[in-house]
Amino acid sequence: MKVPFDPESFRWQGIEPRPYKQGGGFEGITRYVIADQLPAAFALRYFELEPGGYSSLEKHRHVHLVIALRGAGKGIVGEEVVELEPFDAVYVPPLTPHRWINESAGAFGFLCPVDAERDRPQPLDADERRALRSNPVTAPYAF
């Protein structure tokens, strides 16, 4: 019932990396599912981005409440860009465009509890993309 963590490798024993997702729009990101088959309404994942890695720019109805765990990274959340270090938390409201980015020289990792039953991520629509690309704060990350 215990899932031991190994500080040297920054990994949980027996938790194998899984591909982040199919398709494109992301780079150097790995998913570790700590638990998603619980008799519970939530699942818990750990994501890690390599230096230069980033996740998909997407939105969905289910919310995120991310807790940074390793290294330093950034998130686009709506029109904001937030800097994340252990154990900063960030809330992503429903249908808010978001992307996680690692511009640092080391790994950037975060915990991401979510509803077990949740909608699939959607790409942004043309207006949302235009808004992020015309805002100087978010433009560098809205590729």
Next chain:
Amino acid sequence: MKVPFDPESFRWQGIEPRPYKQGGGFEGITRYVIADQLPAAFALRYFELEPGGYSSLEKHRHVHLVIALRGAGKGIVGEEVVELEPFDAVYVPPLTPHRWINESAGAFGFLCPVDAERDRPQPLDADERRALRSNPVTAPYAF
């Protein structure tokens, strides 16, 4: 949307401590609710035990998936006693008796995502108490 963490105080900005619960059977434990009013099926709490602190010995149908974050502690989980250090995870199945204990000289803290809608904790029944008290592994923590 960002909730900054302050490493010096080991606290999240704007997240005030709340009493753990009413009644007895616990000591030196504080609850920090990172988020429980999300439009989501989960809530996220951080609990911290002072040196010598412990939580109630209890059970409930909702599961726990605890992630240790600060210091070192122990958990009774059913008939096991597990040692917890950052970022060990431990799963508590439905209706499994459990208690968290801090026998260390520093604070022991852990994240605890749960179902937003969940049943109330129950005390153990007489048979469960007797089983934990007669097992030399769990007896020291089954007071």
